[in-house]
Amino acid sequence: MSPSEAFDPDILALPLYDNIHRALAADIGEWCGDRAEAWAAMDTGDPAAVGRTMLTELGRSGWLRHLGPDQPGPDTRALCLRRQALAYHEDLADFTYSIQELVATAISRHGTAEQRHRELPGLADGTRAGALALSEPGAGSDLAAAVFEAIPDGDGFVLNGTKTWIAQGDIADLCVVLARTGDGPGPLGLTAFLVDARAAGLRAEPIGAIAPRSWAELTFTDVRVGSEAVLGERGQGLVVALDVLERARTSVAGAALGFGRRAFRLARGHARTRKAYGGRLADLQLVRASLAKMDVELSAAALLTSRAAWATDLGHDYAKHASTAKLYATEAAGEIVDRAVQIFGAAGLVAGSPMERLYRQVRSLRIYEGPSEVIEMTIADAL
Ligand SMILES: Cc1cc2nc3c(=O)[nH]c(=O)nc-3n(C[C@H](O)[C@H](O)[C@H](O)COP(=O)(O)OP(=O)(O)OC[C@H]3O[C@@H](n4cnc5c(N)ncnc54)[C@H](O)[C@@H]3O)c2cc1C
Known part of the structure; x- marks a missing residue:
């Protein structure tokens, strides 16, 4: 896999991103790409053990370092890009990463200096979950x-x-x-x-x-x-909880983009090589239309995610943008993965295959950190 596969270069080139984000996207894309084969062969039969391994890998490689006590403030665009790359390559890497980030956010935003210095170093080096x-x-x-x-x-x-x-x-x-x-x-x-x-x-x-x-x-x-x-x-516990969830919401959209983009690329690759009716699946108009719809949804989801992350980083009012991005990107990722399975036909349903795993992995995003219906209510409240 090439390092840049997880991202749309036309989105990264927008002025919503800085060079530091483009460099980060290249770095994490390369890091994930180097591990792709090992992750694909990983036995996920003991998810707790895999979670520990992922945490150690993320910590050793420095991908959690920004969670430490003396680091500069949060960078939501960076958070979304990390989740996009990790989700593109391996659900469990994204899952582990996202939870460390949630917990560290609660402590760094609401903890005392003593609590931050006691708890954050272990979260930031991956030695404590x-x-x-x-x-x-x-x-x-x-x-x-x-x-x-x-x-x-x-x-x-x-x-x-x-x-x-x-x-x-x-x-x-x-x-x-x-x-x-x-x-x-x-x-x-x-x-x-x-x-x-x-x-x-x-x-x-x-x-x-x-x-x-x-x-x-x-x-x-x-x-x-x-x-x-x-x-x-x-x-004030509910204030702490809602603050953390609201800040994390855009990153769920980032993860959805990773899953959706992977499904799209797999489906497009399959459609281009699968022979049918004397040609290829990719020559059939309805398959082409399905791929076009996926591409449009991915672009829309990426733009909404970028807007929400940018608004957060610049200190603008971001809550409605974050909800919009989460709602659209997670619903779109579900549709994209479903369309991709359809293009694969029976081959998309083989247990343990990348498509079948994506089909199962993407479902939870529409429920956790605010089910779609709850997010719709928050958007409606802000109209
Ligand atoms: C993979 C995964 C990881 C999770 N990790 C954590 C975690 O680390 N920590 C943690 O505390 N929780 C975690 N959760 C729980 C998650 O936050 C809850 O599932 C979520 O808040 C929804 O709560 P519920 O499942 O009890 O559904 P309920 O609150 O019972 O809602 C069920 C359904 O009712 C509908 N509904 C609910 N409210 C409304 C409304 N206002 N208007 C219209 N319809 C509505 C929605 O369709 C919703 O899906 C996780 C969940 C998943 C799936």
Whole structure:
């Protein structure tokens, strides 16, 4: 694979990007390209082990370095480009990367200097895995319904409850946990905590996923933390959670672009070589129309993603742009992958083949960090 395959050079050439981003795209494209064969041959039967390996690789190669405590502020365009390249080449690399980024963002934006210097170095060198534990069996999209409780006890708190669907939950060393410290239910009275994932009373149960990944339910039974574990202001936990999710939203669009672009390129390659009716699939008008629609959707998704990332980096009001990019890019990626499977015919359904894996991998993007319907509501609110 050539290093630049994951990106559209015409998009990168736009003034929405700086040379530093173009250089980054080339570097991460090359790094992923060097690993493509090994990743393709990887046994994903134990997603927790793969997650650990990915984390070590990302950390050793410096792709998490910017999460350290003394690094310059976030660069959303860089974040999106990294996710685009990683998702293009390997779902699990993107998954691991994105969760480290989420957890580090929560700490760097809402932590004290002491918390940043204690927690961020291990996240930035890939020696410690982070997890962001917000969702509960009874509270997903509606996080204000969270019932997981943190009861004040002496100079600390005692945590009890269940968190579910937690990415890296079974390999985490550190969890950011949203808990109710005040009267509920409702948006007030939630507090974010930094919890050592090896704490007594914390149990992780892996969850099997449509596309294998480190994913778990976490049960807390009388887990004790000190007052220094509070992340941000007490009672402001929902603000912490929503701030982190809103900042990450554009990066989900970046990952969608990676999956979509890979599917498009595979389908185009197949259509050009597959013989049919005395010619090639790529000569059939309906197949050509399908490829054209994919290309248009990829361009639109890339432009929306670039606008949202640029607006964030320049300090403009970005929330609506981020939602628009996430909604469009993830829905388009689903359609593109589906069209690509159709062009492959039965060959697109062979278990473990790149197309079949993409079909499973892309589905979660329309649900996590805000299902499409919730994103539509936020866009409508901003009209
Ligand atoms: C791969 C993956 C990784 C995840 N990782 C994490 C993680 O690391 N940490 C974490 O805390 N959570 C994680 N989640 C959970 C994720 O955040 C939730 O799945 C998401 O918030 C939706 O919550 P829910 O699944 O409980 O769906 P529900 O809230 O029950 O919603 C179900 C469906 O109802 C519809 N719906 C919901 N709200 C509305 C609305 N307002 N208007 C119209 N329709 C609506 C949507 O179609 C939605 O898909 C992950 C999920 C996935 C799939």
